[in-house]
Amino acid sequence: MAKQERAARTRRALIRAAAEVFAEEGYVSASLTAISRRAGVSNGALHFHFESKTILAQAVEEEALQVVRRITGGPDRDGGYAPQRLVDATHQLIRGIADNVVVRAGFGLCGDPARRGGRLRREWQSWIEGVLRCAKRDGWLAEGASAENAAHLIVATTVGFEVLGRENEWWLSERRVTGMWDLLLPRLTDERTLAALTSGPPRPAGEPLREGRTFDRLGMRRRP
Amino acid sequence: MAKQERAARTRRALIRAAAEVFAEEGYVSASLTAISRRAGVSNGALHFHFESKTILAQAVEEEALQVVRRITGGPDRDGGYAPQRLVDATHQLIRGIADNVVVRAGFGLCGDPARRGGRLRREWQSWIEGVLRCAKRDGWLAEGASAENAAHLIVATTVGFEVLGRENEWWLSERRVTGMWDLLLPRLTDERTLAALTSGPPRPAGEPLREGRTFDRLGMRRRP
Amino acid sequence: MAKQERAARTRRALIRAAAEVFAEEGYVSASLTAISRRAGVSNGALHFHFESKTILAQAVEEEALQVVRRITGGPDRDGGYAPQRLVDATHQLIRGIADNVVVRAGFGLCGDPARRGGRLRREWQSWIEGVLRCAKRDGWLAEGASAENAAHLIVATTVGFEVLGRENEWWLSERRVTGMWDLLLPRLTDERTLAALTSGPPRPAGEPLREGRTFDRLGMRRRP
Amino acid sequence: MAKQERAARTRRALIRAAAEVFAEEGYVSASLTAISRRAGVSNGALHFHFESKTILAQAVEEEALQVVRRITGGPDRDGGYAPQRLVDATHQLIRGIADNVVVRAGFGLCGDPARRGGRLRREWQSWIEGVLRCAKRDGWLAEGASAENAAHLIVATTVGFEVLGRENEWWLSERRVTGMWDLLLPRLTDERTLAALTSGPPRPAGEPLREGRTFDRLGMRRRP
DNA sequence: ACCTCCGGGACAGCCCGTTCGT
DNA sequence: ACGAACGGGCTGTCCCGGAGGT
Numbered sequence: 001m002a003k004q005e006r007a008a009r010t011r012r013a014l015i016r017a018a019a020e021v022f023a024e025e026g027y028v029s030a031s032l033t034a035i036s037r038r039a040g041v042s043n044g045a046l047h048f049h050f051e052s053k054t055i056l057a058q059a060v061e062e063e064a065l066q067v068v069r070r071i072t073g074g075p076d077r078d079g080g081y082a083p084q085r086l087v088d089a090t091h092q093l094i095r096g097i098a099d100n101v102v103v104r105a106g107f108g109l110c111g112d113p114a115r116r117g118g119r120l121r122r123e124w125q126s127w128i129e130g131v132l133r134c135a136k137r138d139g140w141l142a143e144g145a146s147a148e149n150a151a152h153l154i155v156a157t158t159v160g161f162e163v164l165g166r167e168n169e170w171w172l173s174e175r176r177v178t179g180m181w182d183l184l185l186p187r188l189t190d191e192r193t194l195a196a197l198t199s200g201p202p203r204p205a206g207e208p209l210r211e212g213r214t215f216d217r218l219g220m221r222r223r224p
Numbered sequence: 225m226a227k228q229e230r231a232a233r234t235r236r237a238l239i240r241a242a243a244e245v246f247a248e249e250g251y252v253s254a255s256l257t258a259i260s261r262r263a264g265v266s267n268g269a270l271h272f273h274f275e276s277k278t279i280l281a282q283a284v285e286e287e288a289l290q291v292v293r294r295i296t297g298g299p300d301r302d303g304g305y306a307p308q309r310l311v312d313a314t315h316q317l318i319r320g321i322a323d324n325v326v327v328r329a330g331f332g333l334c335g336d337p338a339r340r341g342g343r344l345r346r347e348w349q350s351w352i353e354g355v356l357r358c359a360k361r362d363g364w365l366a367e368g369a370s371a372e373n374a375a376h377l378i379v380a381t382t383v384g385f386e387v388l389g390r391e392n393e394w395w396l397s398e399r400r401v402t403g404m405w406d407l408l409l410p411r412l413t414d415e416r417t418l419a420a421l422t423s424g425p426p427r428p429a430g431e432p433l434r435e436g437r438t439f440d441r442l443g444m445r446r447r448p
Numbered sequence: 449m450a451k452q453e454r455a456a457r458t459r460r461a462l463i464r465a466a467a468e469v470f471a472e473e474g475y476v477s478a479s480l481t482a483i484s485r486r487a488g489v490s491n492g493a494l495h496f497h498f499e500s501k502t503i504l505a506q507a508v509e510e511e512a513l514q515v516v517r518r519i520t521g522g523p524d525r526d527g528g529y530a531p532q533r534l535v536d537a538t539h540q541l542i543r544g545i546a547d548n549v550v551v552r553a554g555f556g557l558c559g560d561p562a563r564r565g566g567r568l569r570r571e572w573q574s575w576i577e578g579v580l581r582c583a584k585r586d587g588w589l590a591e592g593a594s595a596e597n598a599a600h601l602i603v604a605t606t607v608g609f610e611v612l613g614r615e616n617e618w619w620l621s622e623r624r625v626t627g628m629w630d631l632l633l634p635r636l637t638d639e640r641t642l643a644a645l646t647s648g649p650p651r652p653a654g655e656p657l658r659e660g661r662t663f664d665r666l667g668m669r670r671r672p
Numbered sequence: 673m674a675k676q677e678r679a680a681r682t683r684r685a686l687i688r689a690a691a692e693v694f695a696e697e698g699y700v701s702a703s704l705t706a707i708s709r710r711a712g713v714s715n716g717a718l719h720f721h722f723e724s725k726t727i728l729a730q731a732v733e734e735e736a737l738q739v740v741r742r743i744t745g746g747p748d749r750d751g752g753y754a755p756q757r758l759v760d761a762t763h764q765l766i767r768g769i770a771d772n773v774v775v776r777a778g779f780g781l782c783g784d785p786a787r788r789g790g791r792l793r794r795e796w797q798s799w800i801e802g803v804l805r806c807a808k809r810d811g812w813l814a815e816g817a818s819a820e821n822a823a824h825l826i827v828a829t830t831v832g833f834e835v836l837g838r839e840n841e842w843w844l845s846e847r848r849v850t851g852m853w854d855l856l857l858p859r860l861t862d863e864r865t866l867a868a869l870t871s872g873p874p875r876p877a878g879e880p881l882r883e884g885r886t887f888d889r890l891g892m893r894r895r896p
Numbered sequence: 897a898c899c900t901c902c903g904g905g906a907c908a909g910c911c912c913g914t915t916c917g918t
Numbered sequence: 919a920c921g922a923a924c925g926g927g928c929t930g931t932c933c934c935g936g937a938g939g940t
Contacts, residue, residue: 716935719934724934
């Protein structure tokens with residue numbers, strides 16, 4: 001039906017507009033009037049698609065959640081080097097926050113004190129913890145490294161990037177994430193990896209650690 | 225004077241009540257009525273001391289700023305082991321956020337999208353960057369470690385702790401900070417320190433790295 | 449549309465109610481709640497039609513302006529005896545102020561110190577000045593009579609009537625206007641007209657100068 | 673006592689400041705804080721001298737009333753040419769309004785819809801009416817001239833000058849008053865006076881009718 | 897007596913999230 | 919899907935007392 005298609009387009013425009021206004025002004029300050037005006041529809045149309053402001057925000061968050069799930073639930077869901085998946089996912093998350101308004105708004109909504117119980121950060125945190133537990137179990141972590149500590153650190157850092165990025169967008173650079181891993185990986189993984197990193201020839205300045213190539217460059221291998 | 229003393233007490237009660245309400249509901253949702261009621265004074269009394277909601281929030285932020293400055297501007301302002309000062313300050317900051325409502329509210333206000341230009345995080349960030357630059361200059365950092373990257377990581381992590389702590393207060397534990405340094409210090413400082421940490425006997429579980437004792441346990445010493 | 453009709457009726461009721469309250473209590477003292485209550489609508493409905501109190505007042509003034517323009521821009525816009533048009537218009541203005549709340553409120557708003565730049569009195573004044581300049585040019589005025597002085601006098605008098613009429617409504621009688629012209633016209637127009645007025649038989653007490661018949665009774669004719 | 677002298681000075685400063693603020697912003701908009709600040713005293717001092725805003729306004733009005741009484745109750749209270757006294761008083765009134773803030777504020781307060789029952793205009797009007805009744809009785813008026821009409825016209829005109837002068841101060845020029853009398857006197861006084869004015873040699877442009885010299889120039893004399 | 901600092905209550909304007917009739 | 923209307927609530931600010939100094 002053309003009718004349904006138009007409705008779907010309106011709905012998408014509303015979510016997008018809502019995400020923009022939420023991201024710019026925060027949940028409480030964002031007025032439904034501003035959102036519907038930006039979406040180019042009437043005030044009543046908004047309430048036709050979304051019963052209330054709360055539900056509209058939930059829809060935004062839901063869409064952001066799907067993006068995050070696409071990042072965390074990538075193709076090689078459970079195989080491969082677990083730390084590599086962390087490196088990849090954090091890079092992609094920051095990129096997603098930087099590029100996608102809905103994701104950015106979703107995380108913003110999650111932290112708003114006027115809205116309780118956002119699932120976004122909780123899922124992200126659970127995934128990080130899960131992956132690190134796997135890494136520990138599979139022997140990818142250094143002996144003294146605590147999977148729990150590492151998870152908290154990584155979660156906190158990504159949250160920090162996201163929050164700070166809402167004020168100054170230069171925080172949302174992947175270079176920041178690369179720098180994080182540069183400092184974190186040596187201690188996190190075993191001593192030989194560490195040795196390869198610290199005692200080997202210094203990496204050329206122009207080629208920092210990057211997503212998907214991190215461990216290749218470090219010559220990382222599994223602890224026997 | 226009796227008069228001025230009462231006024232000062234009222235003012236303090238207002239700032240405290242404001243901090244509580246701001247911390248609980250966020251800047252926008254917090255109503256001046258709720259604040260004055262919690263402080264036990266009338267609406268007009270609030271307006272006598274603070275011209276507007278904006279100015280009240282600034283007062284809260286200002287008081288938080290002083291606490292932060294007391295943390296960052298500790299006794300050995302410019303001497304001693306720079307990394308140690310970072311470890312100490314981060315511990316104290318998290319403790320301050322956990323224990324002091326005003327500090328917690330101050331950081332919360334800083335991140336509110338409806339309020340631009342809070343000095344709190346900016347000062348914290350500048351201080352971290354400054355200390356790390358000093359550390360680099362004085363040879364306390366490992367050769368490959370970037371002071372800038374480290375600063376960003378530490379700032380982002382503390383911000384993340386603070387933000388997450390507003391939802392679940394268990395984030396605001398100093399154990400989290402200790403865990404962070406446990407992962408960070410080895411790569412940040414030079415390789416011999418690192419070796420002492422990774423190859424030595426495992427620390428007893430009950431005695432993690434703590435503020436003020438970190439480097440003693442690591443037997444850290446200056447890179448020649 | 450029925451919808452738009454109802455909206456228009458609400459809008460009109462609001463303007464009317466606003467005019468009443470403005471006329472009774474003045475612009476500053478008039479509360480929007482009182483206005484919306486008198487109009488029989490809610491507080492929000494008022495805000496839907498008029499964004500602010502200022503704009504509501506402007507709407508009232510605008511409607512009054514249209515009435516005034518209808519008075520000044522009568523049918524024989526530029527022909528005929530200019531003084532006669534003044535006599536007619538002043539009578540109609542006072543009658544309008546007396547009978548039409550909106551006009552009364554419009555002039556009241558114009559003089560409120562809290563509201564700058566009402567066009568109502570300015571337009572009225574310009575029109576009076578313009579007509580008198582025409583009268584001078586066409587030879588309708590007595591030789592020594594200054595068009596400018598006359599304009600100022602007439603404007604000031606009508607303003608005075610209007611202002612005093614807000615306290616005691618008996619000021620807003622057309623008899624007052626007739627009395628004004630009785631004193632003014634002789635000196636304003638030429639000496640023969642004057643003679644006809646002063647030396648002729650006294651007018652019967654019961655039949656004063658009236659709108660539309662003034663010059664007929666004076667037997668006025670153009671100065672050669 | 674020095675104490676009492678200081679109190680009197682404070683009281684005077686408050687009345688003066690109140691007059692200024694009332695004249696600028698109107699009664700309702702004028703805030704006691706603005707008044708006390710302009711007077712250089714505290715908010716409480718104002719309330720010590722004047723129990724309420726109403727009473728403060730009454731004090732301003734009272735002082736203005738005394739000035740008006742000085743104008744209307746001049747030396748030759750009941751003798752002399754009555755019309756001359758009108759000419760003089762109107763000139764002096766306009767000058768007083770232009771120069772004296774308290775008088776200006778007093779008249780402004782009188783017309784404020786939020787304040788009922790100002791005596792200022794009422795006394796001015798009564799005086800005008802009284803003088804014109806005397807003039808009529810003593811035979812100073814032209815035969816057809818109505819004392820009542822003339823009184824209303826003069827009162828309305830002075831009120832109009834005053835009101836318009838609050839927006840554009842050029843209205844408060846004595847030239848305006850002179851122009852008024854130039855148009856009014858011929859018809860108001862008897863035909864011989866009139867003849868002297870209209871048929872005699874034209875007055876030089878540079879020397880308009882002036883206070884205190886009006887009738888001299890017209891060669892006015894009593895009707896037998 | 898004269899004046900100040902502080903505080904109390906009230907309410908105004910604005911605006912917002914939401915619903916109803918069409 | 920929209921225009922119109924509703925009612926509630928927030929901030930700002932105003933007028934005014936009252937306890938206490940000088």
